[in-house]
Amino acid sequence: MSEALVRSLRAVPARLYVWAAGALLLLALPFYLDRFWLQAGLFAMAAAIGAIGLNLxxxxxxxxxxGHAFFLAVGAYGYCVFAADGGGVGSGGVGGDGLTGLGLPTWLAAVLAVLVAGVAGGLFSPISGRLxxxxxxIATLALVFIGQHVMFNAxxxxxxxxxxxxxxxxxxGLTFDDRELLVAAVPFGSAEKLWYAGLVLLLAGALFARGVLRGRPGRAMNAIRDHRIAAGVLGVPVARHRAAVFVLSSMYAGLAGVLLALVxxxxxxxxxxxxxSLEYLAMIVIGGLGSVSGAVAGAVFVSLLPQLLTRYSDALPLVSAPGTGGIAPGEASRYLYGAAVVLVVLFLPGGLVRVAAGRRVTTHPGEER
Structure with a gap:
């Protein structure tokens, strides 16, 4: 190996090697993990996409x-309505199961579902601009109750x-269903196929949000958060930015809803x-407010915890199936991430991302505290 190549490899930051190794690991996982772990990972990806939107x-x-759950529901049900086949028994877009469906191409249905979630956020944005x-x-909480009423009655x-x-x-030409597709002698079902779609969506959403936060819109958003009146005096269009962020956050939630529905x-x-909705708030608090990587870390923690407790409930003390005398895995997970929220607020305001960053406070050259 030539000296020039060695020097160039040494010049590459170690962080890039870590990212490359992590990317290769994520790409290889569907070849080795069973369906449970792949579905758990997909739930975490969908949660991370929604958490990024809420963190913005x-x-x-x-x-x-x-009210984040409302916009997830808009995305999930919007996809079903747009994509479901309406050409069965009956007419007027009503399928053989009696449910409305427009029969659009599924990729178009997914895009339209995300846009509809954004429109729903835009319709609510004037209210969010005044409160x-x-x-x-409380106003956004009302959206959840309204959405639940509609979902149960429509x-x-x-x-x-x-x-x-x-x-x-x-x-x-690829259908993300349970029909198996052999890839390197490994049968790929819906979970394996969706794994790569989820990775692409999460990466695109994270990079876009990171670009927003690091650019002028991000500085304006932080100014509005820290002091809305002062931001307005400095020329920041407060109402326009707040409305735009609400729409963007709703679209992230709609995309997360579509992915959850597919899983x-x-x-x-x-x-x-x-x-x-409370779980999503817990995600961004535990992971770190205002941070894309923090939203992802918090989403992974909160979404995987109940699934892991369910998986290993037989080996864990006090945790057992409902009706057997112990604490149900779902209830135990809420206790744990509830406690995590309290601990983060009291002792680690920056969230998990602050621990990962390992920030150092230097008072004098060579002296750290």
């Missing part, structure tokens, strides 16, 4: 939203309490309740 709104701009703090939180659109099936995504393969109203 709450962490970077300071707008408290407790702040707890008042905005049977033709949502299927009511029983929900509705999710059409599999088709893209470039679940069925949408049910019970999932999109107030508990889901």
């Amino acid at each position: 709104l709450t962490g970077a701009t300071g707008q408290l939203s407790m 702040s703090g707890a008042y905005l939180g 049977h033709d659109l949502t299927g009511g309490a029983n929900g509705r099936d999710v059409p599999p995504l088709s893209l470039f 679940f393969q069925r949408t049910v109203p019970d999932y999109f309740g107030i508990v889901l």
Whole structure:
């Protein structure tokens, strides 16, 4: 190996090697993991996309939203309505199961579902522009209750309490369903196929949000968060930025809802309740407010915890299946990440991302504290 090549390799930051190794690991996982772990990873990816959107709104701009679950539901059910086949028994876009479907190409249905979620956020943005703090939180909370009422009662659109099936995504001739596709002698089902789609969506969403936060919009958002009146005096169009961020956050939630629907393969109203909104708030607090990597870290922690407790409930003390005398895995996970929120607020305001960054405070050259 020549000296020039050695010097060039040494000049590459070690962080890039870590990122490259992590990327290769993520790409190889579907060849080795079983369906449970792949689905758990997909849930974490969808949660991370939604958490990034909420962090742009709450962490970077300071707008408290407790209605994130509503926009996830808009994305999930919007995809089902746009993509479901409406050419079955009956007419007028009503399929053989009695549910409304437009029968659009599934890739177009996914795009339209995200846009509809953004439109829903845009319709609510005038209200968000007039409210702040707890008042905005209560107003967005009302969206969840309204959404739950619609999901349970608009049977033709949502299927009511029983929900509705999710059409599999088709893209470039590849259908992301359970029909197996052999890749290097490994059977790829829906989870394996969706794994790579989820990685692409998460990477694109993270890079876009990072670009927003590091550019002029991000500086304006932080100024609005820190002091809205002062930001307005300095010439920042506060109302326009707050409305734009609300729309963008809603579109991230809609995209997360579409991915969740594809992973679940069925949408049910019970999932999109107030508990889901609180979980997203816990994600961004635990991971780190205003940070893209923090949103991803918090989403991984909060989304994987109940699944791991369910998986290993037999080996864990006090945790057991419901009705057997112990604490149910879902309930135990809420206790744990609730405690994590309190600990982060009290002792680690920067969240998990602050621990990963390992920031040092230097008082004098050569002296650290």
